[in-house]
Structures are given as C-alpha cells and as structure tokens.
Amino acid sequence: MSATPSSTPVAYPEGRSRWFWPGLVVGGMVMAVGVRGLIVNRAALMATNPPGWLGLWLGANLVHDLVLVPAVLAVGLAVRRLVxxxxxxxxxxxxxxxxxxxxxxxxxxxxxxxTGGNDTILPxxxxxxxxxxxxxxxxxxxxxxxxxxxxxxx
Amino acid sequence: MGEGARRLRLPTTGSFTSPLHAPRTAAVLGLALGLTFTVCFLTGLLSHLHQHPIGWLTLPSRPAGLYRLSQGAHVITGVASIPLLLAKLWTVYPHLWARPVLASPAHALERLSLAALVGGSLFLLFTGTINIAYWYEPMRFSFTAGHYWAAWITMGGLLVHVGAKVTTTRLALSKRSPDRHGPAGDGLSRRGFLTAVGLTSGVLVVAIAGQTVGALRRISVLAPRRPDAGPQGYPVNRTAAQAGIDAGGADERRFLLSVEGDVRRPLTLDLAQLRAMPQREVTLPISCVEGWSFSARWTGVPVTALLALAGAADGSGATVESMEAEGAYRTSPLNRLQARDPDTLLALQLDGQPLALDHGFPLRLIAPNRPGVQQTKWVRRIVVA
CATH class of the missing domain: 1.10.287 (Helix Hairpins)
Known part of the structure; x- marks a missing residue:
C-alpha cells in the first residue's frame, strides 16, 4: 500500500465518517442555542405574522429547490442544444x-x-x-x- | 407518450449527468463557504453583542474603526457568498433526490442537519440581502432576531456537515481524488465553473463595496447606499421626520441637556453652556449595521467631562437618551470603557458646521467602535449608572 504513488486516485470511502457523531453532538448543541433563541424570542418573531419566520424559511427553500434550480437546469439544457x-x-x-x-x-x-421618505436610502x-x-x-x-x-x- | 410519462417521474441522483456535480467541485465551494460563513457569523456575533450587551463581557471602545470594518465585512462577505451558495447547492442538488430517502437513523439525522444547513443558508442570505435592500414585506418578523438565531442553527448544521464530510473533502481536494481528472463535459470545466463563480462574487463585491469603501463609491452601482450623499454630504439611517422630531422640538433656545442618575451633582445645561465647555474634535465613522459607513469630523463635549462635572464615580456606565418618543434605538448604553473613552462625545458640529436636524441637531452621541444605530441623535439626557 505504501508503494502506491501519492497521485493514484482512490475511491471515496463508503459509509460514515468517524467524525460524523462528534460533529453531530457539537453541531447539535450549537443548533440547540439557535432553537432556544427562536423559542425565547417567539414574540418578536411572530408578532405580526405567526407563520412568518418558519414560512419564509420553508418558502425560500421550496422556491430554491423546486423553481430556481429546475429553471437553471432547463436553461442549461437549452444552452447545450443551442450554443x-x-x-x-x-x-x-x-x-x-x-x-x-x-x-x-x-x-x-x-x-x-x-425609503420612508429618507432620500439617502436607495439613492x-x-x-x-x-x-x-x-x-x-x-x-x-x-x-x-x-x-x-x-x-x-x- | 412513453417518453412523456417518463419525464413526469421524479428525478434520482443519477438523472443529473453534468460532471460538475462532483465531490471535488462541492469540496472547493464548501471550503469557500465555510470561510465566508465563519466571517459572517463572527462579525454578526460581534454586532449582536454590541446591541445586546451581556454583563460579564465589557466590549472595548477601541480600535475606533473595528465595528466599521467588521460590519462592512459582514455584508460584503454575505453578498459574496450568494454565488458560492447557489453554485454549491446546484452542485449537490442531485443528492436531494437520493434514494432511499432515509436509509438509516444516522442518515435521517444527517439529512435533518442538512435541512438546517441548507435551509438556514438560504434563509440567511435571502433575509440579509432583502434587508440591505430595505424590502421588508417578506419579513413580517424582527429581522435581527430571525437572522441572528437562524445563524446559530445554520452554523450548527455546518459543524455537523463538516464532521460528516471531512474525510471525503480531504480526499476530494487531494491529488488522489477520484474525480481530479474527471470526464470532460462539453461545457464549463470544473476549473472554468469555479472561476466563473469566483468572478461573480468579485463582481458583486465591487458592485456594493463602495457603500463602505469610499474609493469604490462611484463604481458600486448596486450599493443600497452612497457614503457621500445626504444632509451635509452624508447619509442618515433615520431622518428627523421619520423619528418624529421637528424643528420646534429641537428648538435651541429651549434645549436643555440633563445629566442625572448615579451622580453627586445632577446637571442641566443649555446649548450656550455646552458650547462654552472645552470642545474636542475627533474623526470617527458612522458605521451602520446594514454595512454602509462614512467617516467625518465631529466637534463637541467629551462625555467624560460631563460625567466628571456631575461627579459620577469612576467606572460608571451611562444610558444616552434621545428626544424621540419611541423606537428601539431611542436610547443607547455606554459601558464603562465607552463612557470613559476621551473620544466619546456629545457632538455639536459636523465638519465644522452645526449638525443638520437629520444628523441629530442640536446634540448627538458619537463614539468610537460602535454601531451607527447606537450613535444616538437628538440627545437630551444622560442617565449615569
């Protein structure tokens, strides 16, 4: 094995990285800070529009995954045919x-x-x-x- | 007919044939995003701590331009991340359609953390971008709270992702990467794709950076702000009219500043008395949370002089209050380091002229290393604590 030249391609490893579980624990704790913040501040986040925060999160993702990327793929196909x-x-x-x-x-x-009447905004x-x-x-x-x-x- | 039916079927990972959907492409973009998101997170955290101080951490008042640098970097780096993120998500898009959808509990956890990472990244860049564009309708919630807590969720997802992908990424970037010499497509090569993405980030940076980097102000044609236009030649975050201040309310003949709270001699000073005190001139920036800034010459009375005159104890902090009737930024705190910094002034003049009403006439706070929203305008009271 040590005789293999350092530039010989090797296959990507199968299965889970050994850093997966440590990453999950540390990352999970950081995520928990965020979730706790959302819950503690739910009044500010839902004051005028209850589904607002979560709705925008899901909406941005649905638009990206189901509209934006398919549109890019469609343009890509057209470019392949036409250019x-x-x-x-x-x-x-x-x-x-x-x-x-x-x-x-x-x-x-x-x-x-x-701009709220402020001329220096978006001038x-x-x-x-x-x-x-x-x-x-x-x-x-x-x-x-x-x-x-x-x-x-x- | 058969063809049509086949096209209606949902795609699978194998449906996407471009050789650019490869781990090496994803790894390069992932590294770049790891860097930009870390910059955004740390600078965002700093800005959050300025606006939501915590007791055991007294933020320094120096270096004077730190907040300007940090918040400018936050917005510029965030905008530069847009092409990186979109390219990264396009690269790994086939994995969205992986089958089986959930292979094991560990796989389910990984996909859940990816939903946090991808979802949070899109949410952060979208809300950040529309916030600097002053487009608030899609955000019927507190932008700062929503953006800040989403950043924690996103960074948590990023840490999980790094753990899950570190082995693959190292291999993908090494000389032994199986897709180092991947099959050439008939369009952009990997290097070409990455170059195009990088150049796009560069175009966006140049197009907006002039709102804080003065030298670029003429060519930053897509910057939401100009640092050189407005009353007295400078922009404002909030006009007097927006803040509900009119010339009558800020009438200089009736104006009185009070210094009260934890002091031995509460003070009430009119403008003539303030002008008669020793004046100090400083050059300090106004640095907005939205990433724009300008530097100007301010003249006024050091807050330390007022606190000394009132007999405040050494190490006192203070709250600076505006004439504004309401608003989240009607008051701003000065911690003990900020209150005792010699350059922390109640300014009477901007570039040698009395403040314009929109810049806080007759009296405004100007202090080093501080968000613009905390450079309180139309000051009428200092409460020492």
Whole structure:
C-alpha cells in the first residue's frame, strides 16, 4: 500500500465518517442555542405574522429547490442544444454571472424597498446600474467567446 | 407518450449527468463557504453583542474603526457568498433526490442537519440581502432576531456537515481524488465553473463595496447606499421626520441637556453652556449595521467631562437618551470603557458646521467602535449608572 504513488486516485470511502457523531453532538448543541433563541424570542418573531419566520424559511427553500434550480437546469439544457461547443463554456459562465447579479439586484431594480421618505436610502438609479453591470459582463463574455472560437483546435 | 410519462417521474441522483456535480467541485465551494460563513457569523456575533450587551463581557471602545470594518465585512462577505451558495447547492442538488430517502437513523439525522444547513443558508442570505435592500414585506418578523438565531442553527448544521464530510473533502481536494481528472463535459470545466463563480462574487463585491469603501463609491452601482450623499454630504439611517422630531422640538433656545442618575451633582445645561465647555474634535465613522459607513469630523463635549462635572464615580456606565418618543434605538448604553473613552462625545458640529436636524441637531452621541444605530441623535439626557 505504501508503494502506491501519492497521485493514484482512490475511491471515496463508503459509509460514515468517524467524525460524523462528534460533529453531530457539537453541531447539535450549537443548533440547540439557535432553537432556544427562536423559542425565547417567539414574540418578536411572530408578532405580526405567526407563520412568518418558519414560512419564509420553508418558502425560500421550496422556491430554491423546486423553481430556481429546475429553471437553471432547463436553461442549461437549452444552452447545450443551442450554443455550439467551442463557445458553450464561455456562454455558460456569462449566463451564470448575469443571472446571479440579476437575482441580487432585483429588489433594488423593482423598487421593492421602502425609503420612508429618507432620500439617502436607495439613492441610485438601480435599473441603470444593473444594465451597466450586465453590459460589462456581456462585453467580457463576447470577447472571451471571440477569443475561444478563433483559437486553433488541437 | 412513453417518453412523456417518463419525464413526469421524479428525478434520482443519477438523472443529473453534468460532471460538475462532483465531490471535488462541492469540496472547493464548501471550503469557500465555510470561510465566508465563519466571517459572517463572527462579525454578526460581534454586532449582536454590541446591541445586546451581556454583563460579564465589557466590549472595548477601541480600535475606533473595528465595528466599521467588521460590519462592512459582514455584508460584503454575505453578498459574496450568494454565488458560492447557489453554485454549491446546484452542485449537490442531485443528492436531494437520493434514494432511499432515509436509509438509516444516522442518515435521517444527517439529512435533518442538512435541512438546517441548507435551509438556514438560504434563509440567511435571502433575509440579509432583502434587508440591505430595505424590502421588508417578506419579513413580517424582527429581522435581527430571525437572522441572528437562524445563524446559530445554520452554523450548527455546518459543524455537523463538516464532521460528516471531512474525510471525503480531504480526499476530494487531494491529488488522489477520484474525480481530479474527471470526464470532460462539453461545457464549463470544473476549473472554468469555479472561476466563473469566483468572478461573480468579485463582481458583486465591487458592485456594493463602495457603500463602505469610499474609493469604490462611484463604481458600486448596486450599493443600497452612497457614503457621500445626504444632509451635509452624508447619509442618515433615520431622518428627523421619520423619528418624529421637528424643528420646534429641537428648538435651541429651549434645549436643555440633563445629566442625572448615579451622580453627586445632577446637571442641566443649555446649548450656550455646552458650547462654552472645552470642545474636542475627533474623526470617527458612522458605521451602520446594514454595512454602509462614512467617516467625518465631529466637534463637541467629551462625555467624560460631563460625567466628571456631575461627579459620577469612576467606572460608571451611562444610558444616552434621545428626544424621540419611541423606537428601539431611542436610547443607547455606554459601558464603562465607552463612557470613559476621551473620544466619546456629545457632538455639536459636523465638519465644522452645526449638525443638520437629520444628523441629530442640536446634540448627538458619537463614539468610537460602535454601531451607527447606537450613535444616538437628538440627545437630551444622560442617565449615569
């Protein structure tokens, strides 16, 4: 066994890591702190909307697992069909970056935030800002695609 | 018809064919997230301790810019985590559909802890992001309490996950990793994917960091705040109108500051008396919990001088009270270190001019290493304890 070169691939271990149970005990205690905090502060967490905290937790997860990821997978399949192989990777990277930036910027661009009459809150034109970032990403993506497609194939 | 029926079936782990759904990809992203989440947790904990002081732990008033650095890092690191988390969850998504759903009690416990970790991570980044965007409708609960306690649950889930995956992760990142030279797909390679994710984090950081890093303020086009716009050239967390303060309430002819509580000589001082006291000028930041900040020059009366004048005992703390009628931040505590720091002032001026009403005219607290919401504005009373 010691003669095996250090770079020879070995299979992933079957079964449970020996650190699983220690991790579960320590992690479980830390989680318990959080659960206790939620229970102690339940008044602040449920004051105006009883299912609010848990509802948002579950809702964010359901939307991610059942809407966001399937949508990403669908776009991935479409890119595989529509975009030729030499530039596909570059297009995927450009789309990945653009999609995440849009996701972050959406509440700002749609003006969902409440400023309460405070002009120093959300002072920018976020539609223009998002357009600017996406334009930069698109230009870089296009340049990279051009570079990749002109590179001689090996 | 048969094809259609097959497509309606739920996927299994094997339904996902991209070679990017591999342990080595998950391991790299996991390490990065372990780092960013630890930064977010520790900085968040520090911010929580500032706002919910505990008796046996007196937070220092120095270094003056620590809270600014720490809370700026909290928000920037959190936003940088968005692409990392989404990429990580996409990478391991096939495991969501693993069969059997629960193989053993240990497997059930691991999946339950993963629900805490994944659920908490999404919850934290979502609530954090919409909170800095001032979009409160989805959060009909106290953001600070919900975000803070969810962080403990998430970090607990992270510790369980580290225990469960440490062996696999070490192997996945080593030269002996079975998927080190995985089959090349016809799209992004693993390195390409990880580079794209990292660059996306970088784009988001540059797009928002200018709300606390002044040099980036012009190019941070998606930052919820500008550090250079507002009354007297600086933003405010809460305007006078929002706080229910009007010019009449803050009338300087009628203004009186009282220093009371555990003192030998309770004081009542008008503005002329405050202006006649020795003034001190300090350059200190306002650092908001939402991760934006600016530094400015403040002039006013040191709190130590007021406490000495009132005959407060050495080592006293104090509560600073605003004219505001209500609100969670109507008062703020100064522990004994903060109260005795020479740079803790009741400021009368900002950059050499009287405070604008929105910045707390006639008198506001400014102290080093402190959340902006505790730099109480429209101060009218100090209660020594």
């Amino acid at each position: 030729p192989a030499p530039v596909r990777a570059v297009v995927q990277a450009g789309l990945l970056c653009s999609a995440v930036v849009v996701l972050y910027a959406l509440p700002l661009v749609l003006g969902l935030g409440s 920018r034109d976020y539609g223009r800002g998002l357009f600017f970032v996406l334009a930069v990403v698109a230009v870089v993506t296009a340049a990279a695609a051009l570079f990749v497609s002109r590179r001689p194939r090996e």
